[in-house]
Amino acid sequence: MPMIDLRSDTVTQPTEAMRRAMYTAEVGDDVYGEDPTVNRLEQLGAELTGKEAALFVASGTMGNQLAVMTHSPKGDEIICEAESHLFYYEVGGLAYLAGVQARPLTGDKGILPAAAIDAAVRPADIHQPHTSLICLENTHNRAGGTYYSIDQLKEISRLAAEREIAVHTDGARLFNAAVAQQTTIAELTQYSDTVSICLSKGLGAPAGSLLVGSAAFIVRARRFRKMLGGGMRQAGILAAAALVGLTSMVERLADDHHHARQLGEAAAHLGLEVDLATVKTNIVIFDVEKTGKNARQVIELLQQAGVKANAFGEYKVRFVTHYGVTGADVENTIRALAQIVKG
Numbered sequence: 001m002p003m004i005d006l007r008s009d010t011v012t013q014p015t016e017a018m019r020r021a022m023y024t025a026e027v028g029d030d031v032y033g034e035d036p037t038v039n040r041l042e043q044l045g046a047e048l049t050g051k052e053a054a055l056f057v058a059s060g061t062m063g064n065q066l067a068v069m070t071h072s073p074k075g076d077e078i079i080c081e082a083e084s085h086l087f088y089y090e091v092g093g094l095a096y097l098a099g100v101q102a103r104p105l106t107g108d109k110g111i112l113p114a115a116a117i118d119a120a121v122r123p124a125d126i127h128q129p130h131t132s133l134i135c136l137e138n139t140h141n142r143a144g145g146t147y148y149s150i151d152q153l154k155e156i157s158r159l160a161a162e163r164e165i166a167v168h169t170d171g172a173r174l175f176n177a178a179v180a181q182q183t184t185i186a187e188l189t190q191y192s193d194t195v196s197i198c199l200s201k202g203l204g205a206p207a208g209s210l211l212v213g214s215a216a217f218i219v220r221a222r223r224f225r226k227m228l229g230g231g232m233r234q235a236g237i238l239a240a241a242a243l244v245g246l247t248s249m250v251e252r253l254a255d256d257h258h259h260a261r262q263l264g265e266a267a268a269h270l271g272l273e274v275d276l277a278t279v280k281t282n283i284v285i286f287d288v289e290k291t292g293k294n295a296r297q298v299i300e301l302l303q304q305a306g307v308k309a310n311a312f313g314e315y316k317v318r319f320v321t322h323y324g325v326t327g328a329d330v331e332n333t334i335r336a337l338a339q340i341v342k343g
């Protein structure tokens with residue numbers, strides 16, 4: 001029996017269609033702007049998000065770091081959520097690469113209220129840093145895949161315009177947010193100056209993200225990408241798979257959300273603590289303390305039953321659904337979890 005891998009949606013294997021597209025991809029030197037497949041991917045990314053331009057980058061981390069480097073001069077302060085990927089999981093790149101100071105605010109299930117952002121913007125004062133960027137994470141990973149409502153995005157966008165501060169969205173899973181809200185990605189990106197979007201998570205591509213924004217912004221970000229060693233030459237091999245992801249893997253994300261909901265409801269039914277209000281996309285975070293075991297022990301037992309998952313703290317376990325997880329896998333996972341709870 002192959003393992004059921006719920007550790008992350010980054011574990012997805014390229015589909016058959018992706019492998020074929022990679023094999024036949026027309027390529028060129030992307031540093032010269034001559035890779036037709038990369039150019040097509042960037043054009044489609046810009047079109048879908050309603051932005052002037054897009055940049056194909058190696059990873060979501062690179063997209064976020066480039067965004068901060070391009071938006072904010074060194075020494076500036078950026079507002080972000082305390083558990084956001086940018087602040088939590090990017091190896092201190094904000095300090096080391098971008099040279100900015102982070103002002104982490106604790107959100108409500110990962111969501112930053114406009115009023116809290118407004119209160120954190122620095123006044124014009126010779127002693128204080130200048131606030132030049134607001135970073136949102138949509139969907140929010142550590143909060144369990146929660147998303148901003150369109151009204152919340154509108155309010156933040158209005159406040160940012162008033163204060164003359166740019167907005168960057170870490171939209172690693174922005175397509176999940178769009179599908180969950182039954183809207184288009186452009187509806188969500190319009191409230192943000194720039195957005196980074198992962199192609200290698202739910203969309204299933206082997207690697208890469210897109211950073212989208214104004215044409216002038218992307219010209220400057222492209223220079224920083226080269227500086228960081230992100231000039232990838234015949235990157236069309238990767239872009240070909242990403243194009244398949246963008247054009248054929250978006251709508252099916254609804255299946256992943258359905259599966260996550262089933263897992264979340266089953267965990268709750270088994271008496272495990274899970275905030276079902278956060279289970280809206282493809283992530284389920286639940287507390288296993290009631291089993292008398294810690295997360296590490298539960299993960300070991302799940303592993304023996306053929307299920308891989310990640311610990312998310314002493315007693316918290318995270319499941320992430322993706323296209324490699326079938327309805328039968330969900331049923332088997334629920335059975336394995338029930339066995340562990342019964343002890």
Ligand SMILES: *Cc1c(COP(=O)(O)O)cnc(C)c1O
Nearest residue numbers: 059060061062085137141170172
């Ligand atoms: C996965 C992820 C990223 C980017 O991760 P990479 O592994 O660098 O592609 C960025 N933000 C969030 C919220 C993520 O979940």
